[in-house]
Amino acid sequence: MFGLKPSRALNPVGPYRGEVGAGLHAENVLSRTVRDSAAMLDMTAGPELGAPYRVSRSVPSYLDWLRTPSERLRIACLGRRADGTDVTPEIKTRFLEAMALLEELGHEVEEASFPPEADCGDGWSILWMSEIGLTIRERAGEIGRMPGNDEIERLSRHALERFEQASAADYLDAQGCAHRASLAMARKFDRFDLIMTPTTAELPPRLGEINGNGAHFDYEGWANRAYGFAPFTEIFNVTGQPAASLPLFQSNSGVPIGIQLVARQNEDHRLLRIAHELEQVTQWPTRHPPIWAGEC
Numbered sequence: 001m002f003g004l005k006p007s008r009a010l011n012p013v014g015p016y017r018g019e020v021g022a023g024l025h026a027e028n029v030l031s032r033t034v035r036d037s038a039a040m041l042d043m044t045a046g047p048e049l050g051a052p053y054r055v056s057r058s059v060p061s062y063l064d065w066l067r068t069p070s071e072r073l074r075i076a077c078l079g080r081r082a083d084g085t086d087v088t089p090e091i092k093t094r095f096l097e098a099m100a101l102l103e104e105l106g107h108e109v110e111e112a113s114f115p116p117e118a119d120c121g122d123g124w125s126i127l128w129m130s131e132i133g134l135t136i137r138e139r140a141g142e143i144g145r146m147p148g149n150d151e152i153e154r155l156s157r158h159a160l161e162r163f164e165q166a167s168a169a170d171y172l173d174a175q176g177c178a179h180r181a182s183l184a185m186a187r188k189f190d191r192f193d194l195i196m197t198p199t200t201a202e203l204p205p206r207l208g209e210i211n212g213n214g215a216h217f218d219y220e221g222w223a224n225r226a227y228g229f230a231p232f233t234e235i236f237n238v239t240g241q242p243a244a245s246l247p248l249f250q251s252n253s254g255v256p257i258g259i260q261l262v263a264r265q266n267e268d269h270r271l272l273r274i275a276h277e278l279e280q281v282t283q284w285p286t287r288h289p290p291i292w293a294g295e296c
Contacts, residue, residue, distance in 0.1 A: 002030070002036075005243045007240060009054075011027050013026075015050065021130075022124075022131075022178070023053075023240060024127055033279065042062050057268075062269055065273055070277050074107070074108045074191070075102060075109045075194045077095075077197075079095050081119075098259045099196070101281065102196070105281070114235070132156055153213035154217035155222065194261055194263055194271070196260065199230075199246075199260045201229060202229045210225050210226050241262050241263060243260055246260075
């Protein structure tokens, strides 16, 4: 599956919300092909009347842009987590293969690392937890009571409690942390057209291994496991840049290994174009698991 997270506010989230999760949240689709995502973005992209951000589409048609000639791009390749630790060996090998593939296609690749500000730990979690807490409170107002213990997951309960305990100062501190990270990322990578990272640091876990509703749920343990598996994506929710996960490879055990590409703000067309180029080379839509719905 190909997954595109568009630039912040390119896909409207209104009218009932101006933004979701202080701008961390973005809505779009998963698709088998880049063409499908581009076609959907043609239908859904804003701008939206009354939205806090006025973001216009960067090209008349994202789908039509896929037919334009490819351009030589400078790509910063970040193969380690923001804290400097390595990904698993199989993912590291595939990441190096992706770098070589991009060079074969005529692009310029350069190894790089995250700025220290990108490793903010739990610094901005109250931004998304507040959205969960607010949604629960709104629903409670509609039905006249708060949810019982068996009606929401333990992770959601934890987010509600954090929301109720946090102060305005806590929220503004988190926004400041997010801004400092975004500024550091923009300054460090301004000379590059794209950023490339692994999509995840580990191979996909078994179902239930990262459990937000276990009988002995512990937020710190959950966060360590969840962010240990997927440490590369949230920072681009923070910066608001368009990012896409490309299923370029498969592991020795047959599960997907994704590569993430990230463009500058509101350069979604450039991101879609190179994703389409890589799709044509690797032919990922032709790969299927032994049992899949399309074989019926």
